[in-house]
Amino acid sequence: MATVKSTWATSPIVANGILSAPEWAAAGVMPIPAGFMMVKNDNTFLYVALDMVGDSGADPGVGDYFWFSIDCNGNGAITPGVDVNYSIYPMLPVRIGRQYYLGPGRWTGLQNTPSPAIATNGFGPSPRSRTSHRIWELRIPLSEIGITDLGSHPDPAVHFGLRVASRNPVFTFDFPAGFYSNFSNLHAILLAKTPTFAPGVAGPVIGSVGLIPATSPQINGGYATTAPSYYLHVDEAAFGGTLTIIGNRTTMQSLWAAGARKYRILHRAGSSGAFTPLLQSWNNYRWNGATSTLESIAWDSLQMYPLPDPTKDYSIDDLLIQWNTIGSTGIHELKAEFFRDDPARTPVASAPQTLQLMIDNNIPYTDIINVLHDGAPVAACAMETMTSATDGVQITITVTDLEAHLKDFTLKAHWGNGESTTVYSDNYPAHRNPLHQWSGVTSLVVPPAEWVPPRTCAYQFRLSATARVTNGYTYIGYVEDAYHVTLIKPGSPAPRAIKLTESILPFGQLSGEAAPEIGIEPKKLGIETFPVR
Structure with a gap:
């Protein structure tokens, strides 16, 4: 197993396929097959650059690809539904996708849920080679790889396996060999946890x-x-x-x-x-x-x-x-x-x-007391018919914080295939005062006018709140409550269930139970994988 130490990204890295010196200065560097991997991080993202100096073929389309697999719980074993693999979609435009492991060499399709992850490719020179070659830049959210709080995370290492592949020259390299079937010997990125403060910014001791x-x-x-x-x-x-x-x-x-x-x-x-x-x-x-x-x-x-x-x-x-x-x-x-x-x-x-x-170590209290239609409560899981196209509902909520350190709360409606909207929200800046206190609301009916459902569907009303409390790396103390009803618009057919499918696989993976394309681990890394003759 090899280890590389990440360095702190003093500003977010723009993933554009160009390895600019200011962005990647002092980055951690690890030799990989046919190139070098550079890593930085902040408290939100892991930034990865794959400087593929050995891939000098300007392949069109998406024939060049990578897999970046992560042992999210760090247990050295493949955990179905937890551990993830990042790769690109097998069609243009180039965009990153995330899939879960189902077992050794088996994955879900690329997930169709929104993600702030980014992958871009470029082709040009870099500080390690003046010959134009393939370059990948990745931005991986720490929250997607099991690190919701960098400050208190017990293991600051990201355990990973990497595949890099090219059509010209033709290669499929795994690092380490067979990582997608066995997580016991993955490589590691040791995350940085603190920036370097400018003189005079930090406290004296x-x-x-x-x-x-x-x-x-x-x-x-x-x-x-x-x-x-x-x-x-x-x-x-x-x-x-x-x-x-x-x-x-x-x-x-x-x-x-x-x-x-x-x-x-x-x-x-x-x-x-x-x-x-x-x-x-x-x-x-x-x-x-x-x-x-x-x-x-x-x-x-x-x-x-x-x-x-x-x-x-x-x-x-x-x-x-x-x-x-x-x-x-x-x-x-x-x-x-x-x-x-x-x-x-x-x-x-x-x-x-x-x-x-x-x-303050208390968390806020959230409660959706009821959903109201024409002033009358609608029972949870009930199917309620609106009387007109403009008819709607209101929701009675309570959000309180014992220490009066409430940061914000949001009531959202969720329905259909990932659709959602904010019904009502409030935050501390609207209640700012010299004592720094805001306790929240009790039995508040929102919104002031009825919220009109856009179509017939099963709805989840989700009330979330965050304490205005930090551990120095993130806000802590998030809570939520939920309430489910079905709202029927006049003249609409009865709602029916919709099954979401995620069937697209990245390059190198085959559908069904077929084994993935085999890669090899070269004997030499970095520029020595394809030495100049």
């Missing part, structure tokens, strides 16, 4: 909480606010879940140079009273240039932690503590102190800093 700089104005009065253009946009958000507390890179280097080898994280609930050591344990991956080693960190007999060597390369560099805040609410404060590893545990001075965080 505690640099950030996940992606959020630990300084004003990003954290003020315990609440976090970041710009809409930032990696993570939050608006007067409290904190909750497991918080990744990261040290200021420059400060950590200076403390190490001054002899600091131990530290404590001190904590108190509220903004007054004594601080006491915060005792937690966590894991972090250390990268040695070829492989990653999981290190476990815990406190010692003096309630101190070992200071990570800033010259070492970790999955989360300068990680000071991962704080599980579950069960905590209200204002909490943190600060750090550092020591030499000598018998006296001599203190090493650092800049004064007390980080104040508003903690």
